[in-house]
Amino acid sequence: MYVYDRHDQTLIEERVAQFRDQTRRFLAGELSEEEFRPLRLMNGLYIQRHAPMLRIAIPYGLLSAQQLRKLAAIARRYDKGYGHFTTRQNLQLNWPRLEDVPEILAELASVQMHAIQTSGNCIRNITSDHLAGIAADEVADPRPFCELIRQWATLHPEFSYLPRKFKIAVSGAAHDRAAIKVHDIGLLLRKDADGALGFAVYVGGGLGRTPMIGELIRPFLHRRELLPYLEAILRVYNLQGRRDNIHRARIKILVKALGPAEFARQVEAEFERTRQNPDLLLDDDAIAAMQRFFAPPPYDPTAAEERDHLHWLQQDAAFARWYARNTVPHKQPGYRGVFVALKGFGRAPGDMSSEQMEAVADLAERYNFGEIRVTHTQNLLLAHVRERDTHAVWQELNRHQLAAPVIGTLSDMIACPGLDFCALANAGSIDVAEQIRQRFEDLDYLYDLGDLRLNISGCMNACGHHHLGHIGILGVDKRGEEYYQLTLGGRGGLDAALGERLGPAVPKHEVAETVARILETYVALRQPGESFLDTVQRVGIAPFKASVYAEPVSEERAHA
Amino acid sequence: MRKIIRDGAIVVDDWLDLDATAPIPPQGKIIVPLARWLEEKPALLARVPRGVGVRLGPDHDPFALASDLPALALIAVEFPVFRDGRGYSIARILRQHLGFRGELRAVGDVLRDQVFYLRRVGFNAFAPRPGLDPEQVLAGLNDFSDAYQPAADDIVPIWRRRQPAPVA
Numbered sequence: 001m002y003v004y005d006r007h008d009q010t011l012i013e014e015r016v017a018q019f020r021d022q023t024r025r026f027l028a029g030e031l032s033e034e035e036f037r038p039l040r041l042m043n044g045l046y047i048q049r050h051a052p053m054l055r056i057a058i059p060y061g062l063l064s065a066q067q068l069r070k071l072a073a074i075a076r077r078y079d080k081g082y083g084h085f086t087t088r089q090n091l092q093l094n095w096p097r098l099e100d101v102p103e104i105l106a107e108l109a110s111v112q113m114h115a116i117q118t119s120g121n122c123i124r125n126i127t128s129d130h131l132a133g134i135a136a137d138e139v140a141d142p143r144p145f146c147e148l149i150r151q152w153a154t155l156h157p158e159f160s161y162l163p164r165k166f167k168i169a170v171s172g173a174a175h176d177r178a179a180i181k182v183h184d185i186g187l188l189l190r191k192d193a194d195g196a197l198g199f200a201v202y203v204g205g206g207l208g209r210t211p212m213i214g215e216l217i218r219p220f221l222h223r224r225e226l227l228p229y230l231e232a233i234l235r236v237y238n239l240q241g242r243r244d245n246i247h248r249a250r251i252k253i254l255v256k257a258l259g260p261a262e263f264a265r266q267v268e269a270e271f272e273r274t275r276q277n278p279d280l281l282l283d284d285d286a287i288a289a290m291q292r293f294f295a296p297p298p299y300d301p302t303a304a305e306e307r308d309h310l311h312w313l314q315q316d317a318a319f320a321r322w323y324a325r326n327t328v329p330h331k332q333p334g335y336r337g338v339f340v341a342l343k344g345f346g347r348a349p350g351d352m353s354s355e356q357m358e359a360v361a362d363l364a365e366r367y368n369f370g371e372i373r374v375t376h377t378q379n380l381l382l383a384h385v386r387e388r389d390t391h392a393v394w395q396e397l398n399r400h401q402l403a404a405p406v407i408g409t410l411s412d413m414i415a416c417p418g419l420d421f422c423a424l425a426n427a428g429s430i431d432v433a434e435q436i437r438q439r440f441e442d443l444d445y446l447y448d449l450g451d452l453r454l455n456i457s458g459c460m461n462a463c464g465h466h467h468l469g470h471i472g473i474l475g476v477d478k479r480g481e482e483y484y485q486l487t488l489g490g491r492g493g494l495d496a497a498l499g500e501r502l503g504p505a506v507p508k509h510e511v512a513e514t515v516a517r518i519l520e521t522y523v524a525l526r527q528p529g530e531s532f533l534d535t536v537q538r539v540g541i542a543p544f545k546a547s548v549y550a551e552p553v554s555e556e557r558a559h560a
Numbered sequence: 561m562r563k564i565i566r567d568g569a570i571v572v573d574d575w576l577d578l579d580a581t582a583p584i585p586p587q588g589k590i591i592v593p594l595a596r597w598l599e600e601k602p603a604l605l606a607r608v609p610r611g612v613g614v615r616l617g618p619d620h621d622p623f624a625l626a627s628d629l630p631a632l633a634l635i636a637v638e639f640p641v642f643r644d645g646r647g648y649s650i651a652r653i654l655r656q657h658l659g660f661r662g663e664l665r666a667v668g669d670v671l672r673d674q675v676f677y678l679r680r681v682g683f684n685a686f687a688p689r690p691g692l693d694p695e696q697v698l699a700g701l702n703d704f705s706d707a708y709q710p711a712a713d714d715i716v717p718i719w720r721r722r723q724p725a726p727v728a
């Protein structure tokens with residue numbers, strides 16, 4: 001992974017000093033709340049329902065064991081002993097004190113971490129594919145480019161007061177696992193007819209209250225010109241994006257208003273100028289230098305010869321179940337990617353205690369070259385575990401309640417913090433996730449349902465990516481009551497689509513029952529081997545609607 | 561007269577800010593709004609040797625001045641509120657695309673916590689919001705000693721300067 005040298009370290013420490021002084025001036029009354037607000041947001045600090053919330057950046061989800069241990073220590077010392085991993089591969093602390101934040105940032109800086117641009121109207125943490133570097137379907141590893149974009153975007157002097165937040169995702173594989181089409185900019189690594197590496201560029205995707213799928217504005221951009229092109233997009237947006245209405249300020253609204261063709265034309269015109277700046281061009285030496293940071297770890301070429309795990313797969317049904325669901329193939333023979341499930345056991349999806357973080361840091365050092373990844377589905381991944389070690393890793397994960405064998409199933413839900421923490425929420429997310437999990441505890445049934453993505457957001461800001469859930473659940477407020485709007489058929493990936501609304505919202509205590517009816521309908525209608533998503537696409541939502549709304553689940557819906 | 565920051569020092573502002581209709585004094589350096597410059601260009605060009613500058617609003621197109629730049633000793637860019645970031649792009653266009661070499665001045669809601677970035681995009685002068693201590697604003701120019709990316713200054717990106725990756 002990327003490692004700082006004195007240049008990075010100097011910048012990060014100066015940022016801590018700057019924020020320390022800004023906080024001091026705010027507390028001393030020298031900075032107004034209005035003036036301090038964007039400054040603290042640009043450092044990931046929100047004022048929340050109960051307390052401030054600090055969002056710590058985990059660039060493209062990559063962490064070292066040492067960094068995870070530091071996060072554990074910070075969560076223990078300054079928070080309540082746990083943290084919350086988000087769909088943007090970051091970590092949120094929900095209970096820090098404002099006065100402590102400069103100290104927390106100083107501790108983060110000591111392990112090459114920060115909270116820069118995790119919020120605010122600026123370029124946010126770059127997200128990517130959690131299987132980068134290990135997936136067989138990869139054209140090129142996206143992480144060196146993610147890091148170059150991160151550096152270009154960090155403390156960017158021109159793009160720190162944009163009309164609205166700006167999110168960039170990069171994918172390098174045939175299967176898009178980074179949801180690039182619902183980002184302000186989505187970059188897909190690809191090769192042109194001559195075999196040159198570059199990017200397809202999508203703009204204007206996004207979720208939130210006006211969800212949109214991104215538009216392809218450039219089928220091929222040479223890697224060398226990546227930064228001038230990004231700069232051109234950002235400049236057109238910075239100058240023309242709406243600033244009069246916060247709900248119309250994202251780039252997607254501008255792309256829609258101008259039309260993708262006109263937007264692309266303006267970007268190309270600006271690109272003709274920005275590409276003249278030699279400092280922005282990425283020559284192959286600069287790219288190769290960055291690629292060295294992401295070189296494969298020193299794999300054992302004989303790893304595939306050790307087959308100990310096969311014995312355990314036969315002997316231990318629980319292990320075999322976990323192995324089938326919670327591990328993924330690795331392009332290096334003899335290795336697997338192993339998910340650390342932050343689901344189940346009554347916890348909020350993505351929550352992790354300090355003890356669990358330390359246990360995973362230990363495992364990463366022992367079995368995974370000291371590396372940990374955060375996935376956008378709010379789990380962690382140990383990407384390079386030797387197959388022979390999977391049984392030992394499983395036992396240890398099990399001991400720490402990190403081995404619920406549910407990855408990719410209905411129980412592997414995404415949920416935003418919702419009403420429990422978030423000041424913007426209409427309704428709870430975490431308790432609804434728990435209600436559903438309890439209703440579907442039977443593993444055999446879960447496995448029979450197969451791959452299923454269920455996403456929950458507590459309001460239309462869509463932090464839980466409900467539009468992309470095969471089943472999406474959105475919290476709404478109906479006369480002061482928590483209600484939930486369901487959608488079906490949403491999906492990320494290169495054929496991304498937004499879920500279709502099922503019908504009227506249902507009250508909170510009916511959510512699990514509603515999901516149950518949807519799944520019963522699926523089981524009744526599916527063809528052999530057909531997934532939930534495929535069935536919804538084939539039959540449409542009408543049969544689901546019929547079964548959900550045919551008869552009231554309870555009294556109050558009949559009157560609602 | 562009010563004090564401003566120019567090239568890293570606090571100085572007395574020697575420019576007169578004129579609105580759309582104020583009479584143009586025969587002597588002294590003046591700043592006029594873009595519209596007035598475009599309308600009264602022949603007359604204003606005649607007093608260029610005494611100093612003429614133009615003030616751009618955040619929604620003005622800097623390319624409108626492309627052919628006039630050699631005549632202008634100063635361009636002021638307005639920040640109606642510090643959160644409005646359009647002026648940052650305007651500055652980079654003026655400096656890097658159009659090659660403007662005169663004084664580029666940030667005016668309006670110009671505060672301590674933004675001047676470091678403002679300088680990086682090409683401003684060399686800052687008229688702090690009235691009421692602010694220029695010394696404090698000046699201190700903001702030193703918030704950072706380095707930067708990752710190129711802008712309208714001479715910083716070479718860190719990715720070109722840094723040590724190679726440690727050998728695994």
Ligand code: SF4
Binds near residue numbers: 419426460461463
């Ligand atoms: S979706 Fe809404 S409730 Fe959930 S975290 Fe985002 S803003 Fe808060």
